Amino acid sequence: MMKFKIMMILWLSCILSVQANESITLSSETGDTLMIHRLKNGEIWGSFLITDQVADSFAENELIVMQVDQHQPIKLDHQKLCGSPAREAQKVSYSFQSEPEQAQWQFSRVAESQPNILKLTGWDKETYQHMKSDRRPELVDFPIQANLALVDLWQQFQQGKSLVFRYVTDAGESRQAVFELPPEKIHQLIEK
Numbered sequence: 001m002m003k004f005k006i007m008m009i010l011w012l013s014c015i016l017s018v019q020a021n022e023s024i025t026l027s028s029e030t031g032d033t034l035m036i037h038r039l040k041n042g043e044i045w046g047s048f049l050i051t052d053q054v055a056d057s058f059a060e061n062e063l064i065v066m067q068v069d070q071h072q073p074i075k076l077d078h079q080k081l082c083g084s085p086a087r088e089a090q091k092v093s094y095s096f097q098s099e100p101e102q103a104q105w106q107f108s109r110v111a112e113s114q115p116n117i118l119k120l121t122g123w124d125k126e127t128y129q130h131m132k133s134d135r136r137p138e139l140v141d142f143p144i145q146a147n148l149a150l151v152d153l154w155q156q157f158q159q160g161k162s163l164v165f166r167y168v169t170d171a172g173e174s175r176q177a178v179f180e181l182p183p184e185k186i187h188q189l190i191e192k
Contacts, residue, residue, distance in 0.1 A: 024185045032177035034163065036144065038189045043146035044154060048165055048177070050138045056169035057137035064140055064167040065128070068160040068181070074150065076133035076142050137170075158186055 024036045035047040048064070050056060058064065067073040131150055133142040143149035144157055157163070163179045 022189055024182075024189065026179045026182075028177040028179050030175065030177050032165070034165075034177075034179045036157075036186070036189065044144040044157075044189060045146065046142050046144050048140050048142070050169075056171055056173070058135060058140065059168045059170045059172070060137075062168040064133070064135070064165060066142070067164045067166075068153075068156040069162060071156050071160075072129050073127070074129045074131050074153070076135070076140055077130050078133070078135060157181060158183070158190075 022038045026034045026036075028034070031051055033049040033051045035049070037045050037047065039045065048066075050058065063078075064076040065073050066076055129150055131142060131153075132148055133140050135141075143153075145154035160181045163181055165177045165179075166175070167177075168174050
């Protein structure tokens, strides 16, 4: 499985290098990888990969949450396609609690009694921003500065110090990956 992951990273690097003018690769202490790409059309995209020593992948039915510093967290939603089968119900929720001197995250189980209509009407819009992403078992691609991206996300990346991803693996394990955002490398993406 490790060989497969290495081959996947090499393949992804080759594919994105055809489309990208410049790329940055960052690693977290947990072994996960973040790549930031400036495409030839000027858009900036990110790719988050599970590249640790364990053969895990993202749980298909769970959301991936991304947060720059203490800004409002962003759920990287599945892109919904017509004719695709319904996904399994989400079992884990991410609770963000912000207090004046600190902010903390908590993983918790979704209440089974909560009606599905609340999910459809965006019951969590006050807590999270939502953004479409392209997800595969070990990789999620998301826009940072593009038509699909949130308006202020690129500014957050330029000024932010750290980026955190929270996700659940297909083995049911809740994980967190923290990346330090190096301002000098990010500014190089703008200049090229």
